[in-house]
Amino acid sequence: MHGQVIAKVPPRKGNRRWLHETVGIRSPEFNGDRWNLPRSSLVRLVTAAVDRYGFMVLWRDMSRLSQCTRACLEATGVECQCACLGQHHGQDAAGWFERVGDAVVADHGECTRTAVVYGARGSDVDAAVYHGELAGEHYRVDPSGRREWPTAAQFMCASCMTERASVWDHCHTHGFVRAPLCNRCNTRYWRGWRPQHGRTTHSRNLDDSYYGWCPQRADERRGCSA
Structure with missing residues (x-):
């Protein structure tokens, strides 16, 4: 008010x-x-x-x-x-x-x-595998910045690949969109996740290669290997 x-x-x-x-x-x-x-x-x-x-x-x-x-x-x-x-x-x-x-x-x-x-917000289309549709995009939360983005729910979770994604994950260091994730995979690194608190354990079928969709992370790895 x-x-x-x-x-x-x-x-x-x-x-x-x-x-x-x-x-x-x-x-x-x-x-x-x-x-x-x-x-x-x-x-x-x-x-x-x-x-x-x-x-x-x-x-x-x-x-x-x-x-x-x-x-x-x-x-x-x-x-x-x-x-x-x-x-x-x-x-x-x-x-x-x-x-x-x-x-x-x-x-x-x-x-x-x-x-x-x-x-x-969900999607009525069949979930697809993410192939970097937003690669190189800076993460945005304002409506105008997301106007051309697909919904995360159009894709399977890029980490567990066992359920439909629901949110967009981004690199907190460089600010780039990384991949669509399900809620469970998106919060699995939070220390507040405890089975005794009623939260189920996450799937073991986890793949963190989606981190590579951040272009600056890829550049950093190439620099280290060189």
Whole structure:
């Protein structure tokens, strides 16, 4: 309601760098257990969070308006201030994320609060093997930067090759797109992954050769071998 974007991100080394370099926030402000971010970063934040974690939950506080319009259904952003309270917002848009769960609505007096789970947008085509369709492309989270990109779900996961990909992985050192991955392979190096916490172990059929789709990594290896 008041133009604030507050992000609660799982504690992890490199969060500030991720917000600065990947989401494109000049000076992210950390306050207690959350980050205070500019409103203009909301769409980029959702896109980047879906790529990093597989899904994210967006809470909105808003005032009710009289009707849900076509502009709401075709919206490409994530800000919604109409009577549907975010339940239908953007459902007809070709964005990079989509609602994957029901909206939870709560009455908070002067405003109404909704919570919507977003995940990567799927694809209706048969999954194909990735052959570097985005090789040499810099990773982007803004809609204009991804306008010509295929969805990750059009490909099989480049790491395990056992299920459809859902997010785009990128090189955090050089900033290039590497390959489409499934959520499990995309987070397998996170130390928070523990079977005793209810997370299944990843497949043993792993192939990290997709790292080579970063052109600067390939250059570094050639330099070392020389």
